[in-house]
Amino acid sequence: DLLSRILYGARTTIGISVLATLLAYLIGVTAGIAASVGSRYLDMGLSRVNDALLSIPSIMFALVLIAALNSPGIFWLILITGFIYAASVFRIARSLGQEVMVSDFVEAAKVRGEGLWWIITREILPNIAMPLATDFGLRFVWVILFISSLSFLGLGVQPPMSDWGSMVKENLPGLVLGSYAPLMPAFAIASLTISVNMIVDDLSAATGGKLAKRMIS
Secondary structure, three states: HHHHHHHHHHHHHHHHHHHHHHHHHHHHHHHHHHHHHHHHHHHHEEEEEHHHOOOOOHHHHHHHHHHHHOOHHHHHHHHHHHHHHHHHHHHHHHHHHHHHHHOOHHHHHHOOOOOHHHHHHHHHHHHHHHHHHHHHHHHHHHHHHHHHHHHOOOOOOOOOOOHHHHHHHHHEEEEHHHOOOOHHHHHHHHHHHHHHHHHHHHHHHOOOOOHHHHOOO
């Protein structure tokens, strides 16, 4: 029935979104920290490539990649989504890393002769963990909406698997007949995103608004 399909679709939607968000963070944070601690030329090169990726609309970029792959599977869907959202993560991680790098305690560590790896693991990562954790929640919400949009367009999760986006698409014709079937997965998407946003608000308050400043800048 519809309820069991929504529960099954939740596993697909949340699972793909979590993996794609983790991949985006793995790529984005690694590149962002490399840009913040590396040479000026490395920072400039990574930033220019990132700016070019951010200038391309995410849905359009995904449509081109998916069309080129000719109906990709779950693996490619996660890879494409993670790569697209890594650009936004890079921007925040680089900004946070640069602020920590000019702080007094990092300068003191350099004077003591601490290596770059020690500074990254002991000084930078602990000080940017909370803002990044807050941003992870926001990024997770956007990835859910992104994956659901692709599935609604027929380019995301393919049968026999299903997620909430594809369920909205499949049941949409029944809406003109008075069926509420397409509204249920849409309500599930809205409920999940609102719940995660409420959690993110609490985490953002714990960071003292640092995340909002990074996203504005």
